Amino acid sequence: xxxxxxxxxxxxxxRSPASVPARLVVAxxxxxxxxxxxxISVVNVALPSVRAELGMGAAGLQWVVxxxxxxxxxxxxxxxxxxxxxxxxxxxxxxxxxxxxxSLAGGLARDDWQLLLARAAQGLGAxxxxxxxxxxxxxxxxxxxxxxxxxATWTAVGAGGGxxxxxxxxxxxxxxxxxxVLLINVPVGAVVLAGALALLPESRAGDRRRPDLPGALLVTxxxxxxxxxxxxxxxxGWTSAAALVPLAAGLVLIALFxxxxxxxxxxxxxxxxxxxxxxxxxxxxxxxxxxxxxxxxYFMTLYAQNVLGYSPLEAGLAxxxxxxxxxxxxxxxxxxxxxxxxRTVAVLGALTATAGFGWQSTMTADGAYVTAIMLPGVLMxxxxxxxxxxxxxxxxxxVAPGEAGLVSGLVNTSRTMGGSLGLAVLSTxxxxxxxxxxxxxxxxxxxxxxxxTGAAVLLAGVVLMLVWLPRREGRAEQPEPAARxxxxxxxxxxxxxxxxxxxxxxxxxxxSADPGT
Numbered sequence: 001x002x003x004x005x006x007x008x009x010x011x012x013x014x015r016s017p018a019s020v021p022a023r024l025v026v027a028x029x030x031x032x033x034x035x036x037x038x039x040i041s042v043v044n045v046a047l048p049s050v051r052a053e054l055g056m057g058a059a060g061l062q063w064v065v066x067x068x069x070x071x072x073x074x075x076x077x078x079x080x081x082x083x084x085x086x087x088x089x090x091x092x093x094x095x096x097x098x099x100x101x102x103s104l105a106g107g108l109a110r111d112d113w114q115l116l117l118a119r120a121a122q123g124l125g126a127x128x129x130x131x132x133x134x135x136x137x138x139x140x141x142x143x144x145x146x147x148x149x150x151x152a153t154w155t156a157v158g159a160g161g162g163x164x165x166x167x168x169x170x171x172x173x174x175x176x177x178x179x180x181v182l183l184i185n186v187p188v189g190a191v192v193l194a195g196a197l198a199l200l201p202e203s204r205a206g207d208r209r210r211p212d213l214p215g216a217l218l219v220t221x222x223x224x225x226x227x228x229x230x231x232x233x234x235x236x237g238w239t240s241a242a243a244l245v246p247l248a249a250g251l252v253l254i255a256l257f258x259x260x261x262x263x264x265x266x267x268x269x270x271x272x273x274x275x276x277x278x279x280x281x282x283x284x285x286x287x288x289x290x291x292x293x294x295x296x297x298y299f300m301t302l303y304a305q306n307v308l309g310y311s312p313l314e315a316g317l318a319x320x321x322x323x324x325x326x327x328x329x330x331x332x333x334x335x336x337x338x339x340x341x342x343r344t345v346a347v348l349g350a351l352t353a354t355a356g357f358g359w360q361s362t363m364t365a366d367g368a369y370v371t372a373i374m375l376p377g378v379l380m381x382x383x384x385x386x387x388x389x390x391x392x393x394x395x396x397x398x399v400a401p402g403e404a405g406l407v408s409g410l411v412n413t414s415r416t417m418g419g420s421l422g423l424a425v426l427s428t429x430x431x432x433x434x435x436x437x438x439x440x441x442x443x444x445x446x447x448x449x450x451x452x453t454g455a456a457v458l459l460a461g462v463v464l465m466l467v468w469l470p471r472r473e474g475r476a477e478q479p480e481p482a483a484r485x486x487x488x489x490x491x492x493x494x495x496x497x498x499x500x501x502x503x504x505x506x507x508x509x510x511x512s513a514d515p516g517t
């Protein structure tokens with residue numbers, strides 16, 4: 001299958017000065033990626049403390065996560081395009097500066113709206129920063145074994161950031177306060193900024209097409225409208241104006257986004273790609289899987305602290321096996337794919353996660369750690385790791401090499417969009433079942449409903465995979481000789497938009513090869 005790793009001719013980078021070792025450039029880029037991935041997971045363990053201090057309700061608490069996720073998903077592909085057009089180093093610096101300043105604002109927030117605004121700004125900064133990290137790595141290291149090792153390092157750093165998030169967050173909240181899960185980014189970001197400004201080389205792709213800013217704004221606003229409308233249904237009901245107006249506005253904005261994408265010369269989401277069975281089926285499957293799996297960390301953290309009485313540090317430690325299971329699943333998937341095929345492994349991963357969600361839905365208010373958190377959590381995240389790589393592999397298998405990176409980016413965006421909408425739905429269902437009661441039994445009933453619903457969504461995903469996913473990976477289309485140069489120039493742009501948001505996507509980002517080897 002085609003690799004999503006950029007080809008040597010994909011961009012025209014300025015070579016790193018001889019005085020700056022390539023490994024230092026790689027280290028700086030990896031540090032930026034680590035911050036992005038860490039911030040996705042580190043906040044979850046702080047949610048109960050945030051709610052207690054800022055007085056946020058159950059419906060509002062989800063926005064601490066979703067404000068970041070929606071902004072990230074909506075602007076991720078645009079961030080890649082901006083890096084191609086204006087320079088990867090420049091966008092790395094702009095994204096990291098915005099991310100760092102937003103972290104400072106969030107850590108100092110006195111009201112819930114200030115925190116949510118800061119989280120959205122963090123997501124925007126991360127969307128600008130993340131696409132540049134991998135392209136800087138590949139531009140700094142020559143093609144071949146050295147580049148493979150550099151990409152493996154980048155992958156491992158991303159996976160480590162995701163796995164360490166719960167533990168780091170628990171330590172910071174226990175020893176300092178929840179504000180430090182955001183404030184810790186400020187000194188780290190400042191050091192990386194200084195190093196990047198002095199040492200990173202600049203590079204651009206050959207494509208000079210304008211970035212699709214209207215498309216990014218429309219899809220982000222549409223997702224936000226849908227998520228907000230869903231969250232209002234718990235308090236106001238599905239037929240109330242408070243819910244129907246934002247839902248209708250969100251649908252209209254999504255429709256406008258599709259209309260813009262059909263007409264613009266350089267769309268964020270080329271609709272023609274979705275006519276291919278492998279691309280459309282894998283993206284829908286990833287959206288469904290993401291809608292359930294993204295919410296797992298949110299509800300597991302709340303269950304551990306609000307019901308079982310764990311401290312933030314204990315909750316972070318309790319979820320470490322689940323974090324490691326993601327890495328294990330993503331490393332096993334390429335090996336299993338070689339013997340059983342991508343479709344079979346994707347279905348196996350989704351079924352494994354379904355079993356974990358079903359088990360977790362039997363939780364009780366006095367559950368034991370091994371049976372109420374560790375084992376079901378490991379199953380859920382092992383399944384998540386197993387399914388992500390084959391779905392990305394199937395999506396990119398039937399497209400031309402110059403489009404493989406763009407399709408990988410679409411798969412990643414579908415996962416994040418599905419996750420943000422899934423969290424809105426599941427948290428609304430949980431809050432409705434709890435009905436404002438704060439007893440451990442009532443909270444457990446709400447969380448259990450969220451996991452039962454997630455299991456049903458994953459089962460629907462399994463059926464979809466069996467019916468719609470192609471049985472075999474198609475061969476990539478080869479460009480005609482006359483178009484090869486043009487595709488090579490575009491490839492740098494396409495790859496830049498495909499940077500993953502979490503460790504699950506890291507293996508998928510480098511094709512079917514095991515990212516750890």
